[in-house]
Amino acid sequence: MESLIVVLVGILVSVGTYLILSRHMIRVIVGTAILSHAVHLLILAMGGLKKGIVPLLGQSEGEFTDALPQALILTAIVISFATTAFLLVLAYRTYKTNGTADFRELRGVSDE
Amino acid sequence: MNNLIVLPLIIPIITGIILVFLRSSIMLQRVISIITMITVSVISFLLLDIVQTEGIIRLDFSGWLPPFGILFVADSFALLLVLTASVVTTICLLYAFSTIGKDNEKMFFYPFVMFLIAGVNGSFLTGDIFNLFVCFEVMLLASYVLVAMGGKKVQLRESLKYVLINVVASWLFLVALAFLYGTVKTLNMAHIAERVAEAGQEPLLTTVAILFLLVFGLKAGLLLFFWLPGSYSVPPAAVQALFSALLTKVGIYALIRTFTLMFPLNQEITHTLIGIMAGITIIAGCLGALSGRDVYTIGTYNVIIGVGFILIGLAAGTETAMTGAVYYLMHDMVAKALLFLIIGMMVYLTDETIIKNMSGLIRNYPLFGWIYFIVLLALTGIPPLSGFVGKILIGQGALEAESYILLAIGFASSIIVLYSLLRIFLASFFGETTISFEDRKRIPKGAYSSFILLAISIVFIGVGAESLAVYVKDAVNTLINPSVYIDAVLKE
Numbered sequence: 001m002e003s004l005i006v007v008l009v010g011i012l013v014s015v016g017t018y019l020i021l022s023r024h025m026i027r028v029i030v031g032t033a034i035l036s037h038a039v040h041l042l043i044l045a046m047g048g049l050k051k052g053i054v055p056l057l058g059q060s061e062g063e064f065t066d067a068l069p070q071a072l073i074l075t076a077i078v079i080s081f082a083t084t085a086f087l088l089v090l091a092y093r094t095y096k097t098n099g100t101a102d103f104r105e106l107r108g109v110s111d112e
Numbered sequence: 113m114n115n116l117i118v119l120p121l122i123i124p125i126i127t128g129i130i131l132v133f134l135r136s137s138i139m140l141q142r143v144i145s146i147i148t149m150i151t152v153s154v155i156s157f158l159l160l161d162i163v164q165t166e167g168i169i170r171l172d173f174s175g176w177l178p179p180f181g182i183l184f185v186a187d188s189f190a191l192l193l194v195l196t197a198s199v200v201t202t203i204c205l206l207y208a209f210s211t212i213g214k215d216n217e218k219m220f221f222y223p224f225v226m227f228l229i230a231g232v233n234g235s236f237l238t239g240d241i242f243n244l245f246v247c248f249e250v251m252l253l254a255s256y257v258l259v260a261m262g263g264k265k266v267q268l269r270e271s272l273k274y275v276l277i278n279v280v281a282s283w284l285f286l287v288a289l290a291f292l293y294g295t296v297k298t299l300n301m302a303h304i305a306e307r308v309a310e311a312g313q314e315p316l317l318t319t320v321a322i323l324f325l326l327v328f329g330l331k332a333g334l335l336l337f338f339w340l341p342g343s344y345s346v347p348p349a350a351v352q353a354l355f356s357a358l359l360t361k362v363g364i365y366a367l368i369r370t371f372t373l374m375f376p377l378n379q380e381i382t383h384t385l386i387g388i389m390a391g392i393t394i395i396a397g398c399l400g401a402l403s404g405r406d407v408y409t410i411g412t413y414n415v416i417i418g419v420g421f422i423l424i425g426l427a428a429g430t431e432t433a434m435t436g437a438v439y440y441l442m443h444d445m446v447a448k449a450l451l452f453l454i455i456g457m458m459v460y461l462t463d464e465t466i467i468k469n470m471s472g473l474i475r476n477y478p479l480f481g482w483i484y485f486i487v488l489l490a491l492t493g494i495p496p497l498s499g500f501v502g503k504i505l506i507g508q509g510a511l512e513a514e515s516y517i518l519l520a521i522g523f524a525s526s527i528i529v530l531y532s533l534l535r536i537f538l539a540s541f542f543g544e545t546t547i548s549f550e551d552r553k554r555i556p557k558g559a560y561s562s563f564i565l566l567a568i569s570i571v572f573i574g575v576g577a578e579s580l581a582v583y584v585k586d587a588v589n590t591l592i593n594p595s596v597y598i599d600a601v602l603k604e
Contacts, residue, residue, distance in 0.1 A: 020280070025272070032279045039286040046294030069293070072242055076286055079249045083279055086256055090275060093260075094268040106269050 005045040012038035025091040025101040029084065036080035040073045116162075117171045117184045119155050120194050120233035121247075123148055128226030138217045142209055145222040149202040149229070156195040156233075160583060163188055168590065168600035170239060178239070178601050179303035185239035185601055189438065189587035193236045193365055196442045199569065200357045200449045201229050203562045207453050208350035210556030211460065216261055216348065224261075228254035228354065235362045239601060241292070241374075242299045244366065245285055248331070252278050255359060258351045259343055267346045274343035281330040288323035295320060302601035305374050305594055313377035321375035321382050325389075328370065332363025333419045335389040340416060341400065345408035349456020356415045357449035361441060364419060368426050368437065372591045373598075379429065387427030387518055393420035394525045401532040406465040407455045407540075410532050414451065414491065417525050418444045424518045425506045433509020435588045439580075440502025443573050447490045447498060450566035453559070454484050458540060461553050467536050472545030476552040481541045483563045488537060490570045492530040498573035 012034055019031025047069030055067035095101045127148040134140050163169060168187045172178060205225065212221055231251025238244050256278075260271040293299060295316055296307040308317055330336045344355055371382055393416060400413035422444065425437025457480070462470045474481035486497065493503035503526065510519040573580065590596050 020276075028276060032276070032283070035280075035283050036286075039283055039290060042287065043290040043293070046290045068299075072289075072293075072299075075242070075246060079246070079282075082253060083249075083256075083275070083282075086253065087272075087275055087279070090256075090260060090268065090272055093263060094272055097263070097265050097268055106272075 001049050002045050005041055005049065009038045009042045009045065012041070023103045025095070025103065028103070029087050029091060032087070033080070033084050036076070036084075040076055043069050043073050043076070114169050114171045116155060116159055117169060117186045117237060120152050120159075120198065120237065121184075121230050123152055123155075124226040124230040124233070128223040128230065131223040131226065132220060135218060135220065138214065141217065141222045142205075145226060146202065146205050146209075148226065149198060149205060152229070152233070153195065153198040153202055156191055156198055159186055160188065160191040160195060163191060164582065164586060168597060170601055179298050179300035182243050183239045183300070183601070184237045185302075185597070186237055187587065187590045187597060187600070188583050189368075189590060190236040190365075192438065192442060192583055192587055193361070193445075194233050196445045197229065197232050197236070197358055197361075200445055200566075201225065201354065203565045203569075204350050204353050204357070204449060204453070206565070207353070207559050207562035208348075210558035211456070212348055212350055219261065220257075221261065224254045224257045225354065227251075228258065228358070232358050232362055236365060239301050240299055241301050241304065242289060244301075245282070245289060248285070248362070248366075249282060251359070251362065252282070255355065258354070259347050261347060261351065264346070270343045270346045274339055277330070277339040281327055284323065284330070285327045288320055288327055291316075291320045291323065300601070301369070301373060302598040305376075305598050306602065308374060308377065313375060317375065318378045318381055321370070321378070322385065324370050324375075325367070325382065325385060328363050328366045329389060330363075331360070332367060332423075333360045333393070333416055334363070334367070334386075334423055335393050337393065337396070337416045337419070341409060341412040344412045344415065349453060349460070352411075352456060353449040353452035356412070356452050357445045360415060360419055361445055364422055364441060367423065368434075368591065371426060372429075372434075373594045376594060383427050383429055386423055387515060390420045390423040390427055391518055391521050393417075393423070394521050398525055398528040401528060404532070405467065407458060407467055407536060408465055410467075410536060411451055411455050414529060414532065415448055417529055418448060418491075421503075421506065421522055421525060424510060424515075424522050427518060428506070428509040428513035428515055430509045430512045431588060431592050432505050432512060434591050435584055436502050436505025436507070436509055438502075438584050438587050438591075439573075439577065440499070440506060442580075443490065443498035443502050443570070446566055446569045446573065447487055450483075450487050450563065450570065451491065453562060453566070454480070454487065457555060457559055457563075461555070462540075462547070467539040470540035470546075471543040472541070472547075474541040475545045476547065476549055477555060479560070480555060480563070481537075483567050484537060484541065486567050486570060488530070488533040490574065491533060493526050496571075496574045498570045500574055501577040 016031045016035035019027045047066045050065050053065050055065040131141050171184045173182050231247050234247030256275050259274050296304055333340045397413045397416035401410050404410040422437050422440050425433040464470050490497035490499045493499035
């Protein structure tokens with residue numbers, strides 16, 4: 001199961017990287033969002049995926065689910081949500097003032 | 113008593129939230145924010161004093177004992193930086209009162225400065241690496257807003273770049289955290305250190321360490337500084353000063369913490385890498401500073417040189433070098449803040465950024481000119497000003513560690529710093545006066561008082577280095593013997 005998730009993470013990272021390298025603002029922002037999803041899955045996989053056991057010590061013999069990665073992911077999701085929201089607003093304002101959403105055309109716009 | 117540790121984080125946050133609701137009454141916002149920052153400075157000084165007598169103190173949130181809960185750890189190193197950061201912010205606020213403009217003040221300038229300082233102080237104090245990530249993000253989100261504040265074309269463009277770079281860096285931080293958690297199964301920094309020491313820092317852990325080096329390098333502007341000159345030259349002067357004084361320093365703090373506490377074992381790889389990166393950073397920064405024709409370029413590349421220089425101390429890693437790094441870190445925070453405040457004021461006075469077009473400022477503003485001269489001397493490292501102690505100790509440490517190349521680069525950079533700043537001095541302050549005495553703009557009183565206060569701090573760090581020595585020595589002791597930190601967190 002872990003290896004499957006890791007492959008998924010790999011696919012997501014490559015999609016995200018591809019999008020980040022493009023010239024269009026919205027694509028880049030979607031790319032960062034996908035990257036953040038990838039890393040959330042990575043954290044989950046790193047904590048170990050043990051199905052169906054309560055995250056408490058002593059409830060069952062031996063194995064228990066590690067609840068910490070989920071807490072970490074929750075925090076990271078909130079943060080990436082905030083950053084993405086801010087980025088979208090910023091991109092919109094940049095588009096409004098500069099009249100373009102293309103990074104290459106933004107280059108060298110001086111401030112008049 | 114331990115509860116005091118959380119105050120440098122919690123007071124600015126609460127004040128920030130209150131200030132959001134006081135949007136229209138600017139006067140009240142100013143008074144509350146300055147009182148808050150003075151309070152935080154006083155508290156951090158008190159804490160620093162307590163730590164001297166009681167040793168490292170920690171606060172386990174909601175009573176979860178380490179390594180399970182999140183905790184704040186206050187040692188001298190963290191507290192010295194909290195103190196310097198709070199003092200510098202207080203003074204930058206003084207400058208902002210008279211220069212930032214009503215529009216920005218109404219658009220939540222003060223609340224975001226409060227959130228920024230909360231994030232900065234939190235990053236210094238936290239003892240949990242995931243919490244460090246969270247504090248970083250608090251600081252960065254505030255900084256995103258501050259970079260874009262004003263919404264000019266060029267600001268929007270640069271802030272978009274700045275935000276994207278930092279989003280990717282934070283992503284990398286999470287990747288590094290995931291691998292670290294996967295390997296050592298803990299997030300408490302002291303506990304990580306213990307586990308890494310038990311496992312003997314195998315290659316996998318060294319790889320994770322290098323990932324952290326990249327992440328913090330991006331934040332500190334170590335080698336990966338390409339985003340820095342652009343985004344540091346667009347916001348208002350007070351924000352620039354805050355950024356160059358605080359943001360890169362948090363990255364440096366994180367680097368020092370990571371590689372003295374958590375991953376100190378594989379030094380021939382990690383510390384060599386840091387040394388190489390620091391060397392290249394300094395050389396590139398010098399080239400940038402030499403090529404610059406406007407004040408912003410010269411100023412921002414000087415920030416980069418400063419980052420490289422402090423990290424020579426970490427790369428050398430001896431006790432003397434670390435002492436130098438701590439001194440230089442404090443000096444750099446104060447001096448860079450003053451440098452950027454002055455640069456901002458020069459641009460305000462002349463409406464020019466190219467140094468050749470300013471010319472003759474010293475005739476109209478003699479005191480202003482000589483304060484710039486003090487910064488120049490301090491950044492170059494002339495005794496008895498603040499840069500001297502740090503420079504000499506880092507140099508001595510590099511000698512002890514036999515890294516002669518770094519030593520040569522470091523001291524050659526001093527000459528370049530002197531040259532680049534002297535160019536501003538000669539071109540902008542001396543020379544023919546272009547604006548007549550009657551037509552000159554006045555320097556606001558608030559701005560003047562902030563210059564003078566920062567200049568006094570520079571002289572104090574230089575002349576009073578002896579009185580700071582107690583604290584610095586304790587800070588370095590923790591850095592050199594990580595077991596002090598680990599015992600303080602995990603024992604009892």
